[in-house]
Amino acid sequence: MDNQHVDAWKDMIYPALISKKEELEMLGYEQATPEDVWKCLSVKVWKGEPEKRLHEMVQDIFHLKSSVYLSYLTIQSYENDDLAASVEALLGNTENKES
Template structure:
């Protein structure tokens, strides 16, 4: 699997998680929001192993995502 194919699969997974959030009422959530939330966990430690990344995407809770989006909104000017 090439780097590009892996990136596409990870983004598809983020889109799937965003769709799950839309089903429970968070209509504005996108795959990019999910990716930015998960990626923010690895700013200091670097990119994790693939299985950890997939687990973090699939186990992301709505409250974690909403906290991340709220904090991001406060940081933006």
């Protein structure tokens, strides 16, 4: 098969994403989802939406290490905390002005 952007392969490789999710669950990452695995690969492995062949995509999924997934989750957690703090600060400022 020809090279395609990674997003073009998503539906075809979904069973591999489910398999990786199940593997991560066995390693203790009970909250893992196929979508999280996809996002992790997009951020950590496939930076810049490169073009790849189908077998390369599947290989990347099965070679994704739990340490890379943990790193991704940690960064996401910090970003979500920053976002939550920003929203809280904005809402706090709004409430103070209304009082």
